[in-house]
Amino acid sequence: MGWDAQPLVEAADERPLIERRAVVRDGFYELQARVVIERVARTAGIAQRWAVSPYRGCVHACLGCGARGGHRRLGLDAGRDFDSRVVVKPNVVARLRAELARWGGEPLAVGVSGDCYQPAEETYRLMPGVVTALAEAGVPATVYTRSPLVLRDAALLAECGVRVAVSIAFVDERIRRAVEPGAVGAQARLELVASLVEAGVDCRVLMGPVLPLLSDDSDQLAATVRRIGQAGVRSVEPVVLRLPAGTRSWFGAWLGEAHPGLVARYEELYGRDGLPSPAYEERILGQIAQLCRVYGMRCGPGEPEPREPWFGQLALV
Template identity: 80%
Template sequence: MRVPLVGVGWDALALVDEAADERPLIERRAVVRDGFYELQARTMIERVPPTAGIAQQWALSPYRGCAHACRGCGARAGHGRLGLDAGRDFDTRIVVKPNAVDRLRAELVRWDGQELAVGLSGDCYQAAEETYRLMPGVIGALSQAAVPFTVYTKSALVLRDAALLAEAGARVAVSIAFVDERIRRAVEPGAPSSQARLEL
């Protein structure tokens, strides 16, 4: 005989004692695929810290962490909230938000139209974007909602979406901190060369 579970949601069923599990939160909640940590986003639009030094007050990022491994990246602290460290984990354990486009569309319904920064928690055109291709959907959602936005990147992969970005009226900011390649390699070891960014 079957007994119905009335009023009991899956969240109420403690299938795993998370308190006894010492793995970082991200490893308990994410699906690991091809070295990337897929984690469903609860929200996409986040407040930009005043110390970020950019014009926008709100941002979104389809990725958290960044393979560019820039030593001075201000987004590193975000990995700590996932139980990871802000050092090597930030460079190598890239969190992907596979539901980024759907979640963003839902949030934009209530958005007041303020300009957004895209790619602050991790370069939105880093190597993960070659695999997941989230940016065309993000650009489409922002364009459809007529929300102004600026993409922050160091990667020439942004050229793949140049037509979409132009159609959306987006701005693209490419950061170049050093033109001396020896310094660049020491401070931004995974980022494209200074010359590649100047050409971009």
């Protein structure tokens, strides 16, 4: 039998899973989600057990982001792919409404798999629909973000009673440039907090992640809490760095290059589950709690109170 008579074998498609399933548009991966309310990983360190995230991946490129491992399930890496290949769920609002129709009312986090106000939101504008759906269902929700873009929706967030938690882990710009290279600086976030409070938004600060041996000394913690208090918020939720799979390898590679003398200490502090030593975490959270009392702020996760379903203002016809 000649070579041209051999049976044809279809070549295997070796592209990453996301590239085989998604539509690539303007540099974003659009993927129709089958489920949008997802369980929050135990290692996340936030109060909510469930979350909805319009985007997966984040151009803020925070080295310690605990969501990095999710990109591996898409056939991408937890490092630079997470920072540059952002997955968009264009049907998130429709799916969220369907799931909320049978939801038990448990509080939800918004933006755990990627900042929900990162630059992709300027293009897709998914958050107004998400906020409205949550308010109409009367489900308590907290939006987690580092981005000033959230101010665009300040009036809606205030009207709907959706809480915003702005992440400000430290006020040292040298650390921020190293570990949060794509995010705005601490001063811009402090100004953002003040603007949200002025706009009537229920706003708090997520003081995390606190970085062991990098941003955890007494002077750094005191400076951060003091400036948060000056921004006008009354509640702080501290979180010590978590290092789940994916995050651990990416953060560890940076740590080994930038601070090789700290690698052994981190190995002592963190177990296989990615959680910090309980003794260390208790000490840091205790210090922050004491500082919060000094500056008249509550310390801890807390949850927004359940609300009656919100129906918005009826249009006059």
